[in-house]
Amino acid sequence: MKRLAILFGVITALTFTANAQTKPAAGAKKPAAKPVAAKSKSAAPDPKDVEEGKVLISQSDCLACHKVDMKVVGPAYNDVAKKYPYSAANVSLLSTKIINGGAGNWGEVAMSPHPALAANDAKKMVAYILSLKAK
Numbered sequence: 001m002k003r004l005a006i007l008f009g010v011i012t013a014l015t016f017t018a019n020a021q022t023k024p025a026a027g028a029k030k031p032a033a034k035p036v037a038a039k040s041k042s043a044a045p046d047p048k049d050v051e052e053g054k055v056l057i058s059q060s061d062c063l064a065c066h067k068v069d070m071k072v073v074g075p076a077y078n079d080v081a082k083k084y085p086y087s088a089a090n091v092s093l094l095s096t097k098i099i100n101g102g103a104g105n106w107g108e109v110a111m112s113p114h115p116a117l118a119a120n121d122a123k124k125m126v127a128y129i130l131s132l133k134a135k
């Protein structure tokens with residue numbers, strides 16, 4: 001009877017240890033994705049492009065989905081300017097996106113494509129949008 005009690009105790013102890021080891025580690029959360037950091041020393045857009053870009057945007061359908069300081073269907077232009085520092089690479093990236101359309105950077109809703117837009121005009125629009133950060 002004494003042996004049986006010892007055996008029982010050993011089994012209980014073993015089970016307890018096994019349980020403790022198979023417990024999943026708590027708080028193993030993935031860190032949230034960080035937005036693209038804005039470089040403080042980025043080139044400024046050409047003021048002439050900014051002026052023309054603003055006019056081009058007012059003549060296109062952009063303002064149906066975008067406002068400068070408020071999210072509508074698309075992100076606020078202020079927020080776009082905060083996310084992307086002004087650089088040749090970002091101007092090319094965003095002007096291509098305006099022409100081709102697409103989703104995924106701000107949510108599931110897609111921007112409509114603008115295939116009739118000249119690449120140079122799309123770049124001026126981006127110059128205007130990315131100039132908004134300072135204001």
Ligand code: HEC
Nearest residue numbers: 060061062065073074103104105106107109110111112125
């Ligand atoms: C039908 C609505 C709609 C119209 C019209 C529209 N947009 Fe957008 N735009 C969106 C949406 C939605 C997004 C977010 C897409 C995403 O999540 O990647 C967006 C994103 C953008 C972005 C950021 C892209 C990125 O990848 O971060 C820029 C810049 C932009 N739009 C400029 C323009 C300009 C300039 C025009 C006019 C020529 C225009 N949009 C017209 C809906 C629209």
